[in-house]
Amino acid sequence: MKRFTQLLTLALTAAALTGCCATDDSASTTTATQGTQKNRPTLFASFGDHVNVPDGLTADKQGNIFLSVPNYVNPAYPASILKRDAQTGRWSVFTTALTHPVTKLAAPMGIEAGEDGNLYYCDNQYFFNKNYHSRVMRVVINKAGEPVRIEPVIENIKLANAIRLRDGAIYFTDTFFDLAGKNLGGVYRVPFSAFKDKPARILPKEQYEKDPYLLGVTETVILPHRNDAAGADGMCFDTDGNIYTGTFGSGRFYTLKRKADGTYEKPSILFDDPARLPCVDGITYYAKKHWVIITDSEQNAVHYWDIKSGKLGTLWKNEDTDGADGLLDQPCEPLVIDGKLIIVNFDYTFPGLKNKKNDSVHTLSVLELP
Numbered sequence: 624m625k626r627f628t629q630l631l632t633l634a635l636t637a638a639a640l641t642g643c644c645a646t647d648d649s650a651s652t653t654t655a656t657q658g659t660q661k662n663r664p665t666l667f668a669s670f671g672d673h674v675n676v677p678d679g680l681t682a683d684k685q686g687n688i689f690l691s692v693p694n695y696v697n698p699a700y701p702a703s704i705l706k707r708d709a710q711t712g713r714w715s716v717f718t719t720a721l722t723h724p725v726t727k728l729a730a731p732m733g734i735e736a737g738e739d740g741n742l743y744y745c746d747n748q749y750f751f752n753k754n755y756h757s758r759v760m761r762v763v764i765n766k767a768g769e770p771v772r773i774e775p776v777i778e779n780i781k782l783a784n785a786i787r788l789r790d791g792a793i794y795f796t797d798t799f800f801d802l803a804g805k806n807l808g809g810v811y812r813v814p815f816s817a818f819k820d821k822p823a824r825i826l827p828k829e830q831y832e833k834d835p836y837l838l839g840v841t842e843t844v845i846l847p848h849r850n851d852a853a854g855a856d857g858m859c860f861d862t863d864g865n866i867y868t869g870t871f872g873s874g875r876f877y878t879l880k881r882k883a884d885g886t887y888e889k890p891s892i893l894f895d896d897p898a899r900l901p902c903v904d905g906i907t908y909y910a911k912k913h914w915v916i917i918t919d920s921e922q923n924a925v926h927y928w929d930i931k932s933g934k935l936g937t938l939w940k941n942e943d944t945d946g947a948d949g950l951l952d953q954p955c956e957p958l959v960i961d962g963k964l965i966i967v968n969f970d971y972t973f974p975g976l977k978n979k980k981n982d983s984v985h986t987l988s989v990l991e992l993p
C-alpha cells in the first residue's frame with residue numbers, strides 16, 4: 624500500500640503543478656456577501672478534481688490533519704484520505720479508501736484518529752445502495768506512520784456519517800432508518816471489545832428498539848422547501864462526556880446526557896427552530912468557550928451552541944459562492960485546531976440549499992475562533 628500511495632502522491636503532485644495545487648492560509652481580498660462581518664472565513668486549502676467532494680476532518684497527536692474524500696460528484700477519482708503534514712503544511716494522499724465488494728465504491732465521511740494510532744472512518748455506501756452496506760472502517764497504521772491495511776469493524780449501517788472515539792468505544796451516527804412514517808436517525812455506541820475477532824453488526828432498523836448498541840434516535844420534521852428526511856448527522860462530546868447531535872433534514876439539535884454510571888439518557892431537544900437552524904451537518908466541541916460548533920449546510924453558516932447559557936449564536940453566514948475566496952460552500956465537518964476552526968466545504972448540493980451548483984472549486988475554509 625505504501626508504494627501505491629507514493630505513486631499516487633507523485634501523480635497528484637504532477638497534477639497540482641499544472642494548476643490545482645493546495646494552498647494554506649491564503650489571504651482574501653473580496654468582501655463578504657452577507658452575514659456577520661466578523662469571523663469572515665478565509666481559504667485554508669484548495670484542491671483539483673481529485674478532491675471533488677471532501678467531507679471529514681481529524682488531527683492526530685502530532686497535529687497532522689486527515690481529510691476524508693468521498694468524491695460523489697466524480698467517482699472516477701478514487702475516494703481517499705488526504706494527509707496534511709504538520710511540519711511542512713503539504714497535502715498528500717495518505718491512502719485510497721477500501722471499496723465495498725458489492726458497490727465497488729468507497730465513500731469515507733466522518734473520520735477520527737484513535738488513541739491506538741489508527742484511523743477510523745465512516746464508509747457511507749447509502750448514496751450508492753441503501754441496503755445496509757455502510758460500515759465503520761479502520762485504517763491500521765504502523766509505527767512509521769504508514770497505512771498498512773483497511774478493514775471493516777462495524778457493519779450493517781444505512782448511512783454512516785459522523786464518528787467519535789471515547790472510553791474504549793466507537794460512537795457513530797446513522798442518518799437514515801428508512802422506516803415508514805418515522806423519519807428517524809440514530810446515535811450508536813459499539814465497544815472495541817465487540818469487534819475484537821470479527822466486525823460487529825448493528826441490528827436491522829425494524830429491530831432498532833432491541834439494539835443494544837443504539838443510544839437513542841432523532842426525529843426529523845420534514846421542511847417543505849427541502850423535503851429531506853435525513854436524521855442524525857454530526858456528533859461530538861463535551862468535556863463531561865455529554866453527546867450532541869442534530870438532524871440534517873430539519874436542524875433539530877439534541878443532547879444525550881451522560882449519567883454517572885457512564886450510560887446515556889435518551890436524546891432531549893436543545894434547540895428546534897428551522898428559521899434559525901434548518902440543518903445540522905458537522906458538530907465539534909470548542910473547549911475554550913464551552914461551545915458546540917455546528918455547520919449549517921443549508922444556509923452556508925457556522926453556528927455555536929453556548930452550553931452554559933443554552934443559547935444559539937451565529938459565527939458566520941454567506942450567500943451562494945464557489946468558495947474560491949474562502950467563503951462557505953455547503954459547509955460540512957469542522958475541526959478546532961490551534962485556536963482556529965477549519966471547515967470542509969462539501970459542495971455536493973441537495974434541493975433547497977443555498978448552494979446551487981457542484982462547482983469545480985474544492986476548498987477548505989478557516990476562521991479565527993473568539
Ligand SMILES: [Ca+2]
Nearest residue numbers: 784856904905
Ligand atoms: Ca456529515
Ligand SMILES: [Ca+2]
Nearest residue numbers: 945946970984
Ligand atoms: Ca466550491
Ligand SMILES: [Ca+2]
Nearest residue numbers: 952970980982
Ligand atoms: Ca458550490
